[in-house]
Amino acid sequence: MPSTFSLPASRTEVVLEEIRRGILARELLPGQQLVEAELAARLGVSKTPVREALKVLSNTGLVTFSPYKGASVCVVDAELARSVYDVRMVLEPEALRRAVRASDHASFDEAAQILKEASGGDPDQTTLSLLNRRFHRALYAGCGNPLMVSMLDDLRDRAALITVVGWDAKPSWRKEWNEHKAVLAAARKGDEDGAAELLRAHIAAFLDHVLEAIGEE
The missing domain is CATH 1.10.10.10 (Winged helix-like DNA-binding domain superfamily/Winged helix DNA-binding domain)
Structure with missing residues (x-):
């Protein structure tokens, strides 16, 4: 039935x-x-x-x-932005490091496809934010630790909202997507330390961008 x-x-x-x-x-x-x-x-x-x-x-x-x-x-303030991005800076680079070590080619291929979707046509900010969610998940999905994946998944909506706040104040998505390309390139080459550090710097830089946007640094 x-x-x-x-x-x-x-x-x-x-x-x-x-x-x-x-x-x-x-x-x-x-x-x-x-x-x-x-x-x-x-x-x-x-x-x-x-x-x-x-x-x-x-x-x-x-x-x-x-x-x-x-x-x-939800209203995005400095406390929320710092809380979410502090956790991301700890967990995401390590998850990516493990995914590179596991040679998670399928997820990295998915990340590459998402980059193509973002570069095609003239996507609006909402579409870009949702693609950004998918791209970051593709980087960490193959880390081999379901709990780590679940914890990062729980942050995705908050991170997407924070991203929109940053882009509303100063559209910078082209910069972020160029950083995505560099992270993915390092991951696909098997450079786990390099990919992890590029990702950490990417997350930290956008946090600074958001804090400037809402008037707190």
């Missing part, structure tokens, strides 16, 4: 992706209250998948809940 939960789960996932894209596209602004009934009407669904999607996005850091205001879009 087919599962009676498959359709609601699918609908929730679609709603989740729509709300995520709306936040990263700045259609839903930081601090903006997210009213279930309004989102449901906008997306043409009942309030149930919206409620479930907001719970998931709360866990990934795009949405915050207040006992007085309910759900709202």
Whole structure:
């Protein structure tokens, strides 16, 4: 007998992706209250998948809940940016180092394909932010430690939101994508230390960019 939960789960996932894209596209602004009934009407669904999607996005850091205001879009401040990027600077370079050591060619091929997608046409900032998420995951996915992958996955939405804040203030994605190319080139050559250091410097530099954007260094 087919599962009676498959359709609601699918609908929730679609709603989740729509709300995520709306936040990263700045259609839903930081601090903006997210009213279930309004989102449901906008997306043409009942309030149930919206409620479930907001719970998931709360866990990934795009949405915050207040006992007085309910759900709202997360506001990026210096404390959040430093917290997320401090963890990334510790875990991501080590995960990449291990992926290089394991010769994870499939993931690196995926990363190369993502770079091609980013360079084709004239992608908008939201698309670039989502491609950025995918690229970084492709670098660490083959590290061989599922817990490390899971911990980094949990940061992806927060990192994407922080990226949008930085690019809103000063579009610099071409610089970041050139750095991506250098990281991937070192990884594909088997230079685990070089790839890890380039990635660490890349993450640190963008943190500085974001802190400047929000007026704190």
